[in-house]
Amino acid sequence: MKIGFSDSQKKFRDEIRGWLEKNVPKTPLNSFDTKEGFEEHRDWEKKLNSGNWSMVTWPEQYGGRGLNLIEWLIFEEEYYRAKAPARVNQNGVFLLGPTLMEYGSDKQKEKFLSAMATGEHIWSQGWSEPGAGSDMAAIRTTAFKKGDKYIINGQKTWSSRAAFADWTFGLFRSDPESERHRGLSFILVPLDAEGVTVRPIPQLDGEPGFAEIYFDDVEVDVSNLLGGEGEGWSIAMATAGFERGLMLRSPARFQETASKLLSLYFKNKDNLSGSIESKVLQSWLRAEAYALNIYQTASKLMAGKKIGPESSLGKVFWSELDHQMHQTALDILGVSSELEEVEADDVAGWIKGYMFSYSGPIYAGTNEIQKNIIAERLLGMPR
Amino acid sequence: MNFTFSEDQEIFRDAFKKYLESNVTPEKIRSGWEDNMPFNQARWQELEELGILQSNLDEKYGGLGLDLVTTCLLVEEMGYYALPEPAAEQMFLSNLLINKSIDIAELIEEKSQFIGVTHSLSPNILFLDNSSKQINLVEDSISIVSSKDINGKKLKSSDPSRDLTNFIFENSDSGSLQTLNDQKSLVNNVATSGMVMSAAILVGLSRKILDLATAYTLDRKQFGKPIGSFQAVKHMLAEAAIEIEFSKATLYRAAYSLENDNPLQKLHAAQAKLQAIDACEMASRNSMQAHGAMGYTWEMDLHIFIRRGWSYKQVWGNKSLLENYIMNQLEKDLPKLGSTYTFL
Numbered sequence: 257m258k259i260g261f262s263d264s265q266k267k268f269r270d271e272i273r274g275w276l277e278k279n280v281p282k283t284p285l286n287s288f289d290t291k292e293g294f295e296e297h298r299d300w301e302k303k304l305n306s307g308n309w310s311m312v313t314w315p316e317q318y319g320g321r322g323l324n325l326i327e328w329l330i331f332e333e334e335y336y337r338a339k340a341p342a343r344v345n346q347n348g349v350f351l352l353g354p355t356l357m358e359y360g361s362d363k364q365k366e367k368f369l370s371a372m373a374t375g376e377h378i379w380s381q382g383w384s385e386p387g388a389g390s391d392m393a394a395i396r397t398t399a400f401k402k403g404d405k406y407i408i409n410g411q412k413t414w415s416s417r418a419a420f421a422d423w424t425f426g427l428f429r430s431d432p433e434s435e436r437h438r439g440l441s442f443i444l445v446p447l448d449a450e451g452v453t454v455r456p457i458p459q460l461d462g463e464p465g466f467a468e469i470y471f472d473d474v475e476v477d478v479s480n481l482l483g484g485e486g487e488g489w490s491i492a493m494a495t496a497g498f499e500r501g502l503m504l505r506s507p508a509r510f511q512e513t514a515s516k517l518l519s520l521y522f523k524n525k526d527n528l529s530g531s532i533e534s535k536v537l538q539s540w541l542r543a544e545a546y547a548l549n550i551y552q553t554a555s556k557l558m559a560g561k562k563i564g565p566e567s568s569l570g571k572v573f574w575s576e577l578d579h580q581m582h583q584t585a586l587d588i589l590g591v592s593s594e595l596e597e598v599e600a601d602d603v604a605g606w607i608k609g610y611m612f613s614y615s616g617p618i619y620a621g622t623n624e625i626q627k628n629i630i631a632e633r634l635l636g637m638p639r
Numbered sequence: 640m641n642f643t644f645s646e647d648q649e650i651f652r653d654a655f656k657k658y659l660e661s662n663v664t665p666e667k668i669r670s671g672w673e674d675n676m677p678f679n680q681a682r683w684q685e686l687e688e689l690g691i692l693q694s695n696l697d698e699k700y701g702g703l704g705l706d707l708v709t710t711c712l713l714v715e716e717m718g719y720y721a722l723p724e725p726a727a728e729q730m731f732l733s734n735l736l737i738n739k740s741i742d743i744a745e746l747i748e749e750k751s752q753f754i755g756v757t758h759s760l761s762p763n764i765l766f767l768d769n770s771s772k773q774i775n776l777v778e779d780s781i782s783i784v785s786s787k788d789i790n791g792k793k794l795k796s797s798d799p800s801r802d803l804t805n806f807i808f809e810n811s812d813s814g815s816l817q818t819l820n821d822q823k824s825l826v827n828n829v830a831t832s833g834m835v836m837s838a839a840i841l842v843g844l845s846r847k848i849l850d851l852a853t854a855y856t857l858d859r860k861q862f863g864k865p866i867g868s869f870q871a872v873k874h875m876l877a878e879a880a881i882e883i884e885f886s887k888a889t890l891y892r893a894a895y896s897l898e899n900d901n902p903l904q905k906l907h908a909a910q911a912k913l914q915a916i917d918a919c920e921m922a923s924r925n926s927m928q929a930h931g932a933m934g935y936t937w938e939m940d941l942h943i944f945i946r947r948g949w950s951y952k953q954v955w956g957n958k959s960l961l962e963n964y965i966m967n968q969l970e971k972d973l974p975k976l977g978s979t980y981t982f983l
Contacts, residue, residue, distance in 0.1 A: 257648075257708055258641045259895050260982050265640065269979075326640045333978040511978035522970055537962055540969065540976075545914050547981050548642075548888035555642035569884045572877075624870075630880055631873030635853045638868040 259551075261330070269330050275307050276338035288344040289463035294378075294420040297344035301375030311349050311373045318357060318369050325554035332506035347417060348372040348379035352425050352444075355495045359442075359483040368444070380418035382426025382445070382469060383492070385411060390625050392427070393437040393489070397471060399428035401485070404478050406430070406443060408451075408471040416619075418467035419456035422447060427488045440488035444480040451475070460611040505574050507547035513581050513609070514543035520588055520601060528588060535584040542577045546570070565633035568626040575616030575623060582610035640982075642888065644712070651705075652712040658689065659720040665940040668723055672799040677723040678769045686726050687751045696734045700750055707731075707832075711839045711894035718843025721947050723800035725753060725765050731836035732756040732829055736774060736781075739828065742819055746783050747772060755786070757806055760830055761954040763794055767804040775806065776830075779823035784808060785815035798946040827905065833955030834908035835893045841915035842890055844948045845883045845922040851941050852876055852926035855933075866929070875925040882921040886914040903983070906968050909961045916958055919948040 261269070285300065286293030304310040313328050314320025323331065343349065353372055356365055371377040388394040397410025408428060418424060424445050431439030447454060451474040456464030483491045521528065521536040549570065553563060585606045586593040592600075596607055617623040631637040644652075662682065671677040686692050695710045696702025714727040733754035737744045747754060755770040757763070764773060767786055775782045790809040796802075808816065853876055856867030866872050893911035896904040923945045927934040934941050952958070969976065975983065 257644060257891070257895060259892060261640055333981075337977065337979050508978035511981070515976040518969055518976060519973065522973060533966065534962065537966055537969075541910055541913055541965070542885070544910060544981065545885045545889045547978065548892050549885055551640065551981075552642040552888040552891070555640065559641075559643050566884075569881050572881050573885055624874070627874045627877035628870065630877035631867075635849075635873075635876055635880060637853060637856060637873050637876070638865050 265327065265330060268327055269334060272309070272331055272334045273338070275309065276334055276340055279303060279307065280338045280340045284339075285341050287461075287463055288342060288417075289419065289459070289461075289465040291420060294344060297341055298375045298378060300341045301343070301345050301378075305374045310375070311353060314349075314353060314369075314373075315357070318365065319373055324558055326551070326558065329506060329508070329551065329554060333508040333511075336506075336508040336512045344417065345372065345375060345378050347381050347421075347425075348377065351381070351495050352379055355442075355491060356482065358494065359491050363479065364444075364482065377423050378417065378421045380415045380421035380424045380447070380467075380469075382412040382415050382418075382424040384414040386413055389414075390622055392492075393440075395427050395429055395440060397428050398432065399430050399441060399443055399476070400432060401430065401478065405475045406441075406478060406481070408443070408445065408474040408476060410471055412469040412471075414457075414466050414619075415469050416466045418447065418454055418469055419464040424469060425482070427492050430485050430488075434486070437489040439486050440492075441485050442482040442488040442491045443476060444482060445471075445474065445476050449474050449476065460614065461608055505570065507543065507550045507574075510543040510574055510577055510581070511547055513578070514540045516602070517581050517585050517588075520585055523601075524588055532584065532587055535580065535587075539577065539581045539584060542573070543581075546574055546577065565629050568621075568629045569634075571620060572617075572623045572626050572630075575613075578609075578616050579613040582606060582613040586610055642891070644708075648709045648712060651709060652716060655689075655691065655713050656716050656719075658685075659716055659722065663720040663722050665721075665943055668721060668800060668943055671723055677800045677802055678766050679724065680769070683724050683726075683753070683769070686724065692726055692729050692751055693734070695730050695738075696750060697738045700737060700744060702734070702750075707835070707898035708891060708894045711835060711891065714836055714839040715843040715890075718840035718947070718951075719847045721800065721844065721847070721944050725755075727836050727840055728756065728765060729753060731832045733774065735829060735832050736825070739825055740781075740819070740822075743774070743781065743783065746817055756829065758826070758830060758833065758955075760833060760956055760960070763803040763805055764789065764791060766802050767791070768802070773806075775808075776822075776826045779821060779826060781819045781822045781826065782808075783817045783819075788815050796950060798950050800943075800947065801950055830955070831905045831908045832897060834905075834912045834961075835890070835897050837951045837955040838886075838890050838893065838908070838911040838915035840951045841912075841919040841948060842883065842886050844944050844951070845879070845886070845915070845918045848919070848922040848926045848941065848944050848948070849876060849879050849883060851944070852879075852922075852929040856929050859931075859933075872929055875929060879918075879922040879925045882918040886911070886918040889914045906965065909956065909965050912956045913958065913961050913965070916952045919952060923948055 285296040288294050288297040301310055308321060312321045312323045312331050316322045356368055383392060385395055385397055387396060397412060399406040399408045412426060415424060424447055427440045428443050429439055430441035451472040453470040455468045457466050457468060459465040517536055517539055589601060589603055592598055592603055595603055597604055632639055671679055690703055693702040694705040698704045710730050717727050733756055737747060737750060749771055752771040753766060753769050754772050754774060755764050756774045758776040767789060770786045773784050773786050773789055788809055791805040791807040794803040794805055856872055857865050859866050890911045893907040896907040930941055933939050
């Protein structure tokens with residue numbers, strides 16, 4: 257055990273810090289869930305890519321920097337420290353990208369990876385359907401093969417970023433006779449294809465962060481099938497693992513929120529009760545505990561160990577923490593906490609984050625599903 | 640950055656676990672309770688022969704010079720098996736004092752005998768009858784006295800594995816009292832070490848308490864199936880598993896900081912203890928619930944472990960004290976908070 261950063265890790269930190277200080281926009285971009293903001297964020301992805309910072313964990317052969325997990329955590333810490341824009345293409349860079357590298361053909365990698373890295377293709381996710389939420393194996397949207405095309409019919413929903421994105425990836429039923437998780441295929445679909453209708457769904461903050469996607473005899477070339485036909489479920493499980501696991505939820509985000517909460521607390525301390533104090537303290541403690549756990553997990557992975565259902569532990573932990581932190585901030589702000597446009601004490605940021613924090617325990621597999629996984633697969637309790 | 644244990648550390652831990660598995664069973668603990676002698680002299684001897692008691696003692700005193708991270712792993716297992724003898728205290732408190740102070744080392748002739756250590760964070764004497772010397776830490780002074788010169792009253796603990804006496808020093812003719820002054824940093828260091836020790840015990844206890852509950856819910860049937868198949872029960876135990884998972888890395892970092900004399904070691908220890916308290920509370924409460932009425936009986940072994948948690952949550956830093964300490968630290972360090980300072 258050696259806890260602390262090496263000289264080369266410190267040097268790397270300085271390098272990314274320097275680049276971000278020079279390049280992060282001085283005024284925050286508009287939300288990426290607005291048309292204008294989406295394009296601003298696409299430009300930011302392009303900018304990141306110009307410095308070779310857009311997909312740092314990708315191997316060098318795919319244009320990345322091949323960073324190991326510890327370096328990636330450092331990158332994320334600096335990214336949040338610099339208050340750099342949110343990643344509009346996280347579905348692509350962190351979910352589809354690694355999946356493509358593992359399951360994609362050379363042609364697919366060539367076609368999609370660099371367009372993803374430059375922000376030319378922004379990706380949305382297409383998992384859930386009206387009848388398939390937590391029970392994803394109940395998927396009914398079909399993609400039947402006809403010649404060298406798949407003909408897609410049906411409906412996806414809660415598709416993050418789909419309102420303005422260029423492509424979607426998801427699971428479709430390719431075998432008409434199949435049931436449950438058999439006979440599903442992982443297919444990439446351009447959202448400008450004929451027969452695709454995207455209906456944006458405004459979220460709690462009023463912005464269309466997700467959308468319904470209707471498929472009406474949409475023709476997609478068979479070359480857009482990822483992996484083998486009918487192998488979609490196991491590929492999707494690998495993708496879900498990336499999502500629940502390390503890649504999307506670096507601890508920096510929660511640690512920065514916890515520090516911001518502490519500052520807010522100390523500024524207003526004289527008027528606050530003990531229960532607020534203990535929640536503030538607990539927020540900081542738990543954000544640190546999360547970070548330490550992730551560093552330990554990253555070290556284990558780098559030493560060649562695997563993680564499986566353990567990632568469910570973290571998903572419940574960070575999503576509950578994020579909600580508690582925002583709830584506590586609003587309790588400190590009191591009567592001004594409802595004023596969405598007030599910039600003092602970043603009321604606007606807290607209320608937006610508070611709304612978003614309600615979604616954490618739901619997306620990427622609800623916390624109830626995660627607890628089932630923990631009980632059944634880690635504790636060995638019966639199904 | 641390498642936050643993993645070495646193969647040697649894991650081998651040592653696993654070997655010790657094997658010993659505990661067969662030698663510290665609930666039956667043996669109960670028989671110590673029934674005889675009113677929770678401290679088993681024969682087992683203490685075994686722990687000495689195995690090299691556990693002196694493991695982290697400096698080599699010049701006949702120890703193995705083991706680091707405190709490995710020591711922490713061993714103590715976590717002592718928690719898991721609810722070892723009644725104060726081996727954790729010997730390692731994290733008296734061995735540390737001997738290692739760090741030549742003056743103390745010279746005053747303790749028999750280093751494998753149990754040396755009790757008291758402090759305002761843990762003021763009652765543990766196993767007075769089995770200790771040769773008592774070391775009392777007060778702010779900036781350290782007093783060492785022969786145990787036979789203590790004349791306190793026995794106190795009954797809610798954990799029958801803890802034999803407690805209050806500290807009354809009888810200034811006898813033998814005049815065994817020796818006092819060292821200007822020891823503030825060492826006293827502080829031992830208090831920090833006590834926090835890490837009690838946190839390690841709590842993490843071990845929490846794991847055991849959860850294991851007992853999952854085993855019980857597989858076994859116990861209602862409505863024609865194991866109660867562990869019901870989501871309400873699964874979720875309770877999953878929540879405990881989450882708390883336990885997120886107490887571990889904080890604990891190991893605290894042990895590492897203590898070993899390496901990190902300037903923030905006390906903050907790290909306090910964090911570890913608070914996380915461990917949360918984990919143990921959640922594990923105790925939910926595991927008891929999963930056991931139903933059986934959990935509330937003397938017959939079920941569950942309470943052997945839960946009781947131990949009640950004590951170790953309070954000694955060597957309780958919630959209120961730790962929270963106040965951390966909050967004061969954070970207010971002072973406000974400019975240095977945030978993710979880029981985690982490993983400062």
